[in-house]
Amino acid sequence: MTAKEFIQKFYKSDALIDSETFKLYLHPEVIIDWHSTKGAIQLDYNGVLDLSNELSRAYVRSKVRISHIIEEDDLVSVRYSHYVKTIENPREEMLLAHFMAIWQIKDNKLYRGYQMSQLL
DSSP states (O other): OOHHHHHHHHHHTTGGGOHHHHHHHEEEEEEEEEEETTEEEEEOHHHHHHHHHHHHHHEEEEEEEEEEEEEETTEEEEEEEEEEEESSOTTOEEEEEEEEEEEEEETTEEEEEEEEEEEO
């Protein structure tokens, strides 16, 4: 599987709201540098899983729509929009945010992530 195919499989899964699935994709030494409208944060393995658990408490479904994806060696750049369905209203899909991420893949896992997001 290419790095690009790996990233596409990751975003098609429910990993963002299912920490058990997320574990399948995470390298044990993963680090994500994330710049959002709330500032910059850095997440390690446990921080990523904590975020996934937090999202799973608010959302019953998660869908990512990729608009751009480019692969170069072990790096994949991806631009996507993240849609969710809330527990309160599981029939309505709402746009959570737009993202731009660069992922480094190591040992067929997400190793380094550089991400920017913008809420609506």
